[in-house]
Amino acid sequence: MKNNLSFVDFYNKHGISPVSQNISNLEEHFKRRNSLLTSLGIPAIFVKGSSVLEFGPGSGHNATYIASLSPNRYHLVDGSDVGIRETERLLSGYEIHNFKAMHSLFLDYKSSFLFDIVWAEGCIPHQSDPISILEYLSSFTNKSGIFVITTINGISHLSETIRRLASHIHINSIESISEKVNVIRPLHRKHLQHLKGMSRPIDDWILDVIIQPLHKSKLLSIPDAINVLQNEYDIYGSSPKFITDWRWYKEVVGVDRGFNQTALDSYYQNNLNLIDYRFEFSEHSPEYGVNLEKLCSKSWDVMRLIQDGDSEQWGVFTNLLNDISNLVEIKSPVTAKAISEASSWLQDGAPINQELKYFPEWWGRGQQYVSFIRK
Numbered sequence: 001m002k003n004n005l006s007f008v009d010f011y012n013k014h015g016i017s018p019v020s021q022n023i024s025n026l027e028e029h030f031k032r033r034n035s036l037l038t039s040l041g042i043p044a045i046f047v048k049g050s051s052v053l054e055f056g057p058g059s060g061h062n063a064t065y066i067a068s069l070s071p072n073r074y075h076l077v078d079g080s081d082v083g084i085r086e087t088e089r090l091l092s093g094y095e096i097h098n099f100k101a102m103h104s105l106f107l108d109y110k111s112s113f114l115f116d117i118v119w120a121e122g123c124i125p126h127q128s129d130p131i132s133i134l135e136y137l138s139s140f141t142n143k144s145g146i147f148v149i150t151t152i153n154g155i156s157h158l159s160e161t162i163r164r165l166a167s168h169i170h171i172n173s174i175e176s177i178s179e180k181v182n183v184i185r186p187l188h189r190k191h192l193q194h195l196k197g198m199s200r201p202i203d204d205w206i207l208d209v210i211i212q213p214l215h216k217s218k219l220l221s222i223p224d225a226i227n228v229l230q231n232e233y234d235i236y237g238s239s240p241k242f243i244t245d246w247r248w249y250k251e252v253v254g255v256d257r258g259f260n261q262t263a264l265d266s267y268y269q270n271n272l273n274l275i276d277y278r279f280e281f282s283e284h285s286p287e288y289g290v291n292l293e294k295l296c297s298k299s300w301d302v303m304r305l306i307q308d309g310d311s312e313q314w315g316v317f318t319n320l321l322n323d324i325s326n327l328v329e330i331k332s333p334v335t336a337k338a339i340s341e342a343s344s345w346l347q348d349g350a351p352i353n354q355e356l357k358y359f360p361e362w363w364g365r366g367q368q369y370v371s372f373i374r375k
Contacts (some may be wrong), residue, residue, distance in 0.1 A: 002021055003134075010213055011080045012081055015082055017086055019060060019083070019204065020058075020059045020061060020086075020200065020368055021061035021200060022200075023061050029061075029065070030065050030068065034065070038093045039237060039238070039239040039240075039241060040115070040146075040169050040236070040369055040370075041237035041371055047066060047070075047071050048070050050073075050115065050116040051071060051115045051116045051117070052075070052119065053115040053119070054075070054118075054119040054121075054340060055106055055109075056106075056123025057084075057091060057101075058078070058080055058122070059083055059086040059089075060083075060086060060087030060089075062121065063076060063091060064090065064091065064094055064096070068094075068096070072085070074098055074100070075099070075111075075115075076100070076101045076102065077104050077106065077109050078104075079104065084102070093362060094254060103215055107136055108135065110196040111140060112261060113156075114141060114145065115145060116146070117141075117143065117145060118140050118141045118146070118147045119149070119150075119151045120137050120151050122150050123364065124137070124149055125150065125152040125219050126217040128216045128217055128218065129218070130229055131224070135147075135228060136340075138229060138374075142374065143375075146374075147229075147233060148369065149370055149371050150367040150370075151221055151225055151367065151370060152219050152221075152366070152368075153293065154295075155292060155293065155296040155364065156274040156366055156368065157219065157321075157366070159342075159359075159364045159365065160209055160366075161303045163188070163210065164189070164209075164210055165307075165317070165346060166350035167184045168306065168307055170183055170352065172307075174304070180201040185202060185206065186353075187352045188353055189202055191301060191305045191360045191363075194361040194365050214304065216304075219297070222263075222267050222368060225372075231373060232374060233260075233372035234373050234375060235255070235259050235370065235371075236371040237370075237371045238368060239368065239369040241267045242263075242267060268290055269289055270289070271291060271292060272284055272328065273298075273366075275335060277363055278334075278361070279334075284306055289328065292324075293346075295324050295327065297319060299320050302317045303317065314346075317346075318343055318346070318347060321342065321343040322340075324339055325339040325343070337358045341358045341359045342362075345359065
């Protein structure tokens with residue numbers, strides 16, 4: 001229980017569930033979710049009549065789509081009091097009744113029943129021990145069933161790591177949650193207007209991404225997930241798609257068919273694409289990818305130390321940004337300019353009203369979705 005208590009405690013303490021979505025255009029929302037499931041290898045017909053277990057449904061907005069596909073059994077588990085109540089209210093409001101919502105911390109959840117599809121979106125990264133939670137949640141998938149998770153790594157989260165530190169400068173000494181939001185809302189409103197497809201209220205995003213205490217939390221990358229699950233699972237699909245496998249299917253035989261290793265190889269040749277959602281880059285060397293992963297992962301760890309009060313780490317963070325900027329400059333000069341500008345801005349105290357040319361438009365690709373098939 002201690003592994004996921006701190007993550008949920010913030011929401012329960014303040015009575016919030018800041019993961020709402022704008023689904024006023026339900027048809028458009030369903031199309032987006034359909035596209036996501038299709039990219040993960042889960043066409044709608046797979047869900048109809050199946051058993052589905054969802055961890056961390058938040059306020060239930062995304063659950064409306066899976067529920068609409070008429071699974072035979074649909075269980076939802078969340079440790080947030082507010083979240084589970086809002087999920088029940090929302091689904092019932094759409095006259096959806098084929099679900100069972102349960103209030104439970106993930107590691108306290110028990111079930112002797114194994115599900116055809118286990119869905120864990122946006123709820124494993126940022127835990128204090130994401131590996132243990134990943135292992136536990138994966139245990140509820142049926143043989144040949146599908147396990148879906150989201151991952152976040154230091155590359156995809158770098159722009160938001162910088163925004164956390166910029167906010168930290170302004171709100172570290174403020175106690176009130178609402179006052180924290182009020183102080184930094186002008187900064188993030190200007191930046192978020194450049195992010196395409198933003199469907200969450202700004203204040204919800206600030207609470208969830210910027211103010212949520214993450215001092216003890218860890219990220220979970222695609223390589224982390226593959227390495228943990230590889231004995232029991234084969235990777236199946238992803239969004240965004242990054243796996244290239246040119247092998248002839250008749251050659252893919254044996255106990256270990258190499259799906260996971262192929263995915264790892266493809267990942268380290270393409271992970272630069274996670275750093276800036278505005279661009280698509282050609283494959284690079286695996287060595288380049290490993291180096292980029294190492295530097296950006298360290299940026300997350302240093303950010304946590306700074307937020308824990310270790311002011312000496314500011315210089316380490318500045319040097320890291322310089323190294324990352326130099327690494328990506330040849331392949332993505334616009335991204336490098338944004339990183340360098342952000343670094344200078346942080347060193348100046350991150351003035352909220354300072355006009356920045358490159359940084360506000362730079363966002364990483366956030367979380368990635370990955371599906372696995374249980375062997």
